[in-house]
Amino acid sequence: MAITLEQIHYTYSPGTPFARVALQGVTLTIEKGDFVALIGHTGSGKSTLIQQMGGLLQPSEGKASVDGIDLSRKEKEIKAARGKIGIVFQYPEHQLFAETAYEDIAFGPRNLGRSPEETDRAVRRAMAQVGLDFDTFAQRSPFRLSGGQMRRLAIAGVLAMEPAYLILDEPSAGLDPRSRRLFFEQIVKSHKQQGMAIILVTHNMDEAARYAQRLLVINEGKLLYDAPPREIFAKYQKELEEVGLAVPAAARLAAVLRARGVPVPADIITEAELEKFLLTWVKKRGKK
Amino acid sequence: MLEVQGLKHYFTDEQGRTVKALDGIDMHVDDGDYVAVIGESGSGKSTLARHFNALLQPTEGRVLVDGMDTAAEENLWAIRSRVGMVFQNPDNQIVAAIVEEDVAFGPENLGVPQPELGRRVREALAAVGMTAYAQQGPYLLSGGQKQRVAIAGILAMAGRCIVLDEPTAMLDPRGRREVLATVKKLNEEQGITIVYITHDMSEALAAKHVYALEKGKVALAGTPEEVFSETDELERLGLEAPPAGRLAAKLRKAGIKINGNIIRDEELAEALWP
Ligand SMILES: Nc1ncnc2c1ncn2[C@@H]1O[C@H](COP(=O)(O)OP(=O)(O)OP(=O)(O)O)[C@@H](O)[C@H]1O
Ligand SMILES: Nc1ncnc2c1ncn2[C@@H]1O[C@H](COP(=O)(O)OP(=O)(O)OP(=O)(O)O)[C@@H](O)[C@H]1O
Numbered sequence: 001m002a003i004t005l006e007q008i009h010y011t012y013s014p015g016t017p018f019a020r021v022a023l024q025g026v027t028l029t030i031e032k033g034d035f036v037a038l039i040g041h042t043g044s045g046k047s048t049l050i051q052q053m054g055g056l057l058q059p060s061e062g063k064a065s066v067d068g069i070d071l072s073r074k075e076k077e078i079k080a081a082r083g084k085i086g087i088v089f090q091y092p093e094h095q096l097f098a099e100t101a102y103e104d105i106a107f108g109p110r111n112l113g114r115s116p117e118e119t120d121r122a123v124r125r126a127m128a129q130v131g132l133d134f135d136t137f138a139q140r141s142p143f144r145l146s147g148g149q150m151r152r153l154a155i156a157g158v159l160a161m162e163p164a165y166l167i168l169d170e171p172s173a174g175l176d177p178r179s180r181r182l183f184f185e186q187i188v189k190s191h192k193q194q195g196m197a198i199i200l201v202t203h204n205m206d207e208a209a210r211y212a213q214r215l216l217v218i219n220e221g222k223l224l225y226d227a228p229p230r231e232i233f234a235k236y237q238k239e240l241e242e243v244g245l246a247v248p249a250a251a252r253l254a255a256v257l258r259a260r261g262v263p264v265p266a267d268i269i270t271e272a273e274l275e276k277f278l279l280t281w282v283k284k285r286g287k288k
Numbered sequence: 289m290l291e292v293q294g295l296k297h298y299f300t301d302e303q304g305r306t307v308k309a310l311d312g313i314d315m316h317v318d319d320g321d322y323v324a325v326i327g328e329s330g331s332g333k334s335t336l337a338r339h340f341n342a343l344l345q346p347t348e349g350r351v352l353v354d355g356m357d358t359a360a361e362e363n364l365w366a367i368r369s370r371v372g373m374v375f376q377n378p379d380n381q382i383v384a385a386i387v388e389e390d391v392a393f394g395p396e397n398l399g400v401p402q403p404e405l406g407r408r409v410r411e412a413l414a415a416v417g418m419t420a421y422a423q424q425g426p427y428l429l430s431g432g433q434k435q436r437v438a439i440a441g442i443l444a445m446a447g448r449c450i451v452l453d454e455p456t457a458m459l460d461p462r463g464r465r466e467v468l469a470t471v472k473k474l475n476e477e478q479g480i481t482i483v484y485i486t487h488d489m490s491e492a493l494a495a496k497h498v499y500a501l502e503k504g505k506v507a508l509a510g511t512p513e514e515v516f517s518e519t520d521e522l523e524r525l526g527l528e529a530p531p532a533g534r535l536a537a538k539l540r541k542a543g544i545k546i547n548g549n550i551i552r553d554e555e556l557a558e559a560l561w562p
């Protein structure tokens with residue numbers, strides 16, 4: 001059970017003066033239960049890549065499949081595969097369409113054939129998961145919400161379908177620190193309890209370091225690295241900077257401390273790890 | 289430059305309930321100031337921003353731009369040529385079919401003649417690193433690229449004040465650094481007044497003053513040092529201090545003595561290893 005991409009190439013508007021190569025031979029497999037972060041400079045091909053996973057774009061070359069179903073087959077045959085994948089798009093307003101928040105979230109579960117009771121439960125659960133108060137927001141128009149509220153609504157709509165593979169394109173852009181933390185707590189829970197595979201596209205290196213088990217780095221349409229975040233952030237700081245990326249804030253802070261003579265290990269990439277190290281270090285130093 | 293007095297803005301939602309998006313804001317932004325606005329989602333940041341160039345009118349209170357009341361129709365043109373706005377979603381401000389024309393749209397409307405117009409467009413595109421895309425269709429750009437074009441459009445208008453609503457939300461780390469550096473340069477070298485809305489506390493550090501909103505009111509205001517040392521209050525507001533400040537607070541809670549107001553990486557290093 002997996003999403004597999006084999007030698008995917010993709011060109012937008014091929015054969016026109018506006019042709020733009022977006023993917024150049026990407027091969028990768030996302031297993032059920034993976035938690036993957038995908039990072040890359042703007043325009044590197046991340047959004048294009050996830051649309052290949054969801055069968056929303058057909059590759060110019062190569063093959064994409066979900067749980068063994070080839071996504072180049074006819075619409076009817078890939079419907080089952082589509083049902084397993086939920087995508088939260090980069091701009092949530094592109095995804096919202098209904099008159100009320102409630103209807104917007106209910107659309108997915110209804111479409112999957114859930115009963116009205118089940119649908120109602122799914123809507124309420126999803127709203128609670130993203131921290132949108134039911135009484136305040138259920139009847140609001142999606143298009144008159146604040147940026148962060150819209151994003152949470154779009155996420156709720158996808159969560160309500162309980163997809164096997166949840167693809168999130170910059171889900172935390174526009175969320176304040178608390179909403180961001182709550183959101184990731186929910187995602188980690190869905191990942192752990194339901195074994196939902198998570199594919200997180202992000203420009204936030206801290207999130208990639210903290211939550212993902214596996215990090216994919218894409219540069220100009222090619223897969224550059226595929227390894228655990230710790231390995232990539234500790235080893236390839238310079239290379240990441242060269243492709244427009246960076247190390248997490250904690251790693252940057254660790255580097256500043258190291259330059260001062262604090263012996264912070266090279267593989268510290270999250271704030272919690274840095275805090276733990278400093279606590280022991282300061283105490284040890286106090287004893288000397 | 290900007291004067292906000294007792295500003296309230298109420299919306300009516302679909303069920304006829306009143307949403308108090310702004311509930312009594314006082315704010316003073318000097319000419320050449322650099323102000324960051326932070327606050328939980330729904331706290332009123334975008335609503336406030338939209339008052340600065342008269343896209344929204346107060347329900348109560350006043351907003352003055354260089355002394356001109358935004359509520360007076362005859363001031364509209366003068367206000368919009370002074371205050372430029374970069375929206376939260378760049379899609380909402382793309383107006384032309386070619387990047388270059390999109391950037392030219394604002395200044396052209398202000399009556400900027402050639403060859404000045406061409407020069408401004410070129411410089412603005414260069415400032416955001418999008419020169420290579422001048423002839424592209426803006427709708428075909430990636431998220432971050434669109435955001436840079438939107439910023440270029442405002443730069444080309446050469447107003448005295450730029451309001452940016454989460455301008456780096458979709459940018460990669462390099463893009464963020466570049467936008468921040470661009471904003472800083474405009475502020476320092478040309479004295480352009482900046483109002484910068486963000487959810488990224490590290491970005492707010494670059495400002496001279498920070499306002500934290502809560503449910504349409506100002507909950508905290510001051511220099512970054514003042515605002516970000518209020519760790520408990522920030523937590524309550526759904527916000528947080530930048531990484532060095534957070535870490536310093538945690539170490540202190542664990543009984544480690546750390547002196548001074550710490551919000552920047554170097555300050556923490558200095559405190560730990562003087
Ligand atoms: N509809 C389109 N038509 C033509 N070119 C496109 C289209 N969408 C994207 N592109 C181009 O394809 C390339 C990859 O775009 P994509 O949106 O996948 O990047 P991304 O990694 O998601 O970037 P970002 O981080 O800015 O969202 C970019 O050069 C972009 O300009
Ligand atoms: N047209 C509208 N009709 C009704 N309510 C609205 C409208 N526009 C905004 N609101 C409400 O006003 C409040 C403030 O919205 P605003 O967009 O200013 O928040 P914000 O601080 O910018 O949030 P975010 O960080 O999510 O962008 C929110 O609760 C929002 O739902």
Ligand SMILES: [Mg+2]
Nearest residue numbers: 046047090431
């Ligand atoms: Mg994208």
Ligand SMILES: [Mg+2]
Nearest residue numbers: 146147333334
């Ligand atoms: Mg907003």
